[in-house]
Amino acid sequence: MIVDTHLHIVDQSALSYPWLAGAGALNRSFSYDDYAREARRLGITASMHMEVDVAAGDIEKETDYITGIAAREGSLIVGAIASCRPEDKGFAAYLESIRSRSIIKGLRRILHEMPDELSESPMFRENIRRLAGTGLTFDLVVLPRQLPKAIALIDLNPDVQFVLDHCGVPDIKGGGLEPWRSHMTEIAKRPNVVGKLSGIVAYTDLETWTLESIRPYAEHTISSFGFDRMIWGSDWPVCTRAGTLSTWVGATYALLEGCSKEEKAKLLSGNANKLWDLKVS
Template identity: 65%
Template sequence: MIIDTHLHLIDQSALRYPWLVGVPALNRDFSYEEYAADARRSGIEGVLHMEVDVDPADIAAETAYVKSLAGRAGSLLRGAIASCRPEEAGFETYLETVKAEPFVKGFRRVLHVVPDDVSEGALFRQNIKRLAGTGLTFDLVVLPHQIPKAVALADLAPDVQFVLDHCGVPDIKGNAEHPWREHMEAIAKRPNVTAKISGVVAYADPATWTVDTLRPYVEHTIRSFGWDRVIWGSDWPVCTLGGGLTTWIAATHALLAGTSESERARLLSGNARRLWRLN
């Protein structure tokens, strides 16, 4: 069975998503019901919602919206990774609010859409350090050339658990492995970073990719981090750009062929359960 650690839901009647204007293929509603139908058929038994970079004014509303869906009978939703703005003075107060809400399991601030110096600011770094001891994780989504910025954050806050999204966002369509490969080896040396096997089908050529196209990137990530520090995510609906949820799950199983039952169980569910203390 699978724990999906990276689901995006889009409901434009409830929340605002300014960035969708620039991504026509995703500029529609993607509902929990649409996701859950395929997820249940594919062996997903629990899921964490990943923030969708909503309008900053809607950050708290997004968490409340997802929590309401989780309250429905039989819901797969087990928690949320919430949006945040560590570069802003209000983060400390926001953190105190989130600490009182067990449904929130961590934070993410999308860093590849802002200037590199955002994560280098003194306030940003001070606020990241505040996560130590809270049990809240911080997801890092950066481009390959920005992975050293993620390394710096991991070194700055060794008591904070970080999650590197999407295998470090390699340029698979461009068949580019460098400097991504070296940077992945470097960040994997930080014991407080876990890698998320997700997103890669969206970075490959949607018309031509095969399992072997993805294999060098997925296997290098797993080899670098080890089986105890990798988790799985669908990145739905972004994965629809490369074939969809069931296609990505089928590719995952093909990529894991020949591995042990224990290794598969850790990547697909066990590590996520331990990391976020999920049932």
């Protein structure tokens, strides 16, 4: 069984995605039905939708859209990580408005394409602190040079549960092991952070990457966090830039060759079930 904690659905007829204008082959719609057809064949039995950085005015509309898909009979979607703007004064009201929505399991603010100092603003830090005690997680997507800033945010919020996306966004194509490796070792020392094995094929040479080119990054992430604090995500459709959903699932199993059945079960489904109380069987 696999719980996919990082699925993006893109519907340009329903929502606005300003960033897609410069996203090349990703600048089109990617439907839930196309994802689900392949996912079921691969043993993915449940999925968490990850916000797709829609226009600010469409944030709550995206949640409504995903709620509708989740309500379909037999839908794989069991939860959603919603977009947010912790740097805004309206965050507190937004948080209050969504806490009753059972579909929302956590929040994310894109940081790796934003100014480095965004997460250091007093308003941002104050608003992240509001997540303590809510049961909502906060996903971090940061560049290697931003990992120390992520660590600072985590240290200020020991009662907030964080999830580090995409193995810390390593520069695999450029062979950038350091300082990424050292920063990952450090961030994993924080018990309120979970690592996510996702997205790394997007940071390779998309045409020539191999299992061995991604192995050092996946293995260091897993060894740093341990199998009790790792979850898995497809990052579909971004992963299709470097293959298919099947390609990434196959690579994941190859990376986990030699691991115990129990270790694989924790990373692929058990930890996600526990983290968000998904009750997926």
